Amino acid sequence: MVRATPLGAAFDLLAAYEAGGAFIERHGVGVATGPVSEGIEIGPAADLHSLGAATIEALRAIDAPDGVVPLAVGALPFAPQPASMWIPRRSVARGDDGETWLLDMADDGELEAAPFRPERVVGDLPHEAFRPVQLTQEPTAEVYTAAVRSALALIEAGELDKVVLARTLRVSAGRELDPRRLAHRLRAVEPHCFTFAVPTWQGPPSSIAGSNREVPAKSRRGRVGGTPDEQGTLVGASPELLLSRRGTRVRSVPLAGTAPRSGDPDEDLANAKALSHSAKEREEHAIVVAAVESVLGAYCDDLSFDAEPVLEPTANVWHLATRFEGVLRDPGVSALDLVAALHPTPAVCGAPSSAARACIEALEPFERGAYAGPVGWVDARGDGDWAIALRCAALDGERATLYAGAGIVAGSNPAREVDETDRKFLAFLDSLRWG
Secondary structure: OEEEEEEOOOOOHHHHOOOOOOEEEEOOEEEEEOOHHHOEEEEEEOOHHHHHHHHHHHHHOOOOOOOOOOEEEEEOOOOOOOEEEEEOOEEEEEOOOOOEEEEEEOOOOOOOOOOOOOOOOOOOOOOOOOOHHHEEEEOOHHHHHHHHHHHHHHHHOOOOOEEEEEEEEEEEOOOOOOHHHHHHHHHHHOOOOEEEEEEEEOOOOOOOOOOOOOOOOOEOOOOOOOOHHHEEEEEEEEOOEEEEEEOOEEEEEOEEEEEEOOOOHHHHHHHHHHHHHOHHHHHHHHHHHHHHHHHHHOOEEEEEEOOOOEEEEOOOEEEEEOOEEEEEOOOOOOHHHHHHHHOOOOOOOEEOHHHHHHHHHHHOOEOOOOOOOEEEEEEOOOOEEEEEOOOEEEEEOOEEEEEEEEEEEOOOOHHHHHHHHHHHHHHHHHHHOOO
């Protein structure tokens, strides 16, 4: 059963986020929770479709007051492996209408919640910039360049149309990193993005379904699964809306194609125009649009999307974006059902998907874990918001692992892909100084 307490529309969700909990917000809409380990775990389920069905069933079994809709949160893995959702014991949620509720959940007769003491996060002076000795690339720029060339050879041979290859940057901060302060900073820098701070666990190595290839051992940092003793926190600000559902209306805004931003207005505008007219970047984007159209078209009537990609600005890069809107044929299809059908899009994996996955597994010397996986929430009605976990870092005490990727298609220049990932690292390193 659930006890619901209304809070004011001005309440800052980040103030309700507790260590070990989840925080997912965009434009003030979202959820902040207490430790998910104190909530109800749904799963691990073998696949996302099964996980979605089990989650909706569990949420609908909760006895909630009229007008209050229980929800679950999740940070799902990039790779096809068992995953879980969590129904928090305590959460603060705000919907599109600005209604904000404190939800306390317990078994019948046990609803004696601890006092609610939200703690507002206040900005502070940043720490000093990180020194080169504190930073370790995996892979190095040279190894990443070689990986891009290997991917281009596969594309030229006709085995791939696109693959997204990522790098990591490990930071030894020399101090305890604070996910709340980092989330506060990221939200200020990227106010139009999905800001998130979600728990992750290190767990057993993932495997590609149907693959019997020998794969070298990789770093396990940032995996989903495992035990709370191995818990870390994935913190980021993602510009990419994978899926939003409200009743029968669904939206998705995939991104692909990137150009740097500049502090000089004329140069910035020139970069944006060059991106809009780049045949290589438009091809990369078109692959993503075709995949999303195919998936959503199988579920939606009245599916519409931009005839031409639009420019989507973030603090440090321009993206090409296409805005999708549709109406579900079957109102019983939940946000998680659609997430399961969409993930992974070519925006974070490649095309064809199976060949791109195999390429990623062979060329990336680390496990992605929840990086480039779906992160979000779903409620008992099946509504929810799901972003892709991009522009993020896995925090673990005094250490952080930053992630950045680039889409490789025919015509990609290895040096430019290195530069793109370096720019993404530099932008996040600056925000990490506030963490």
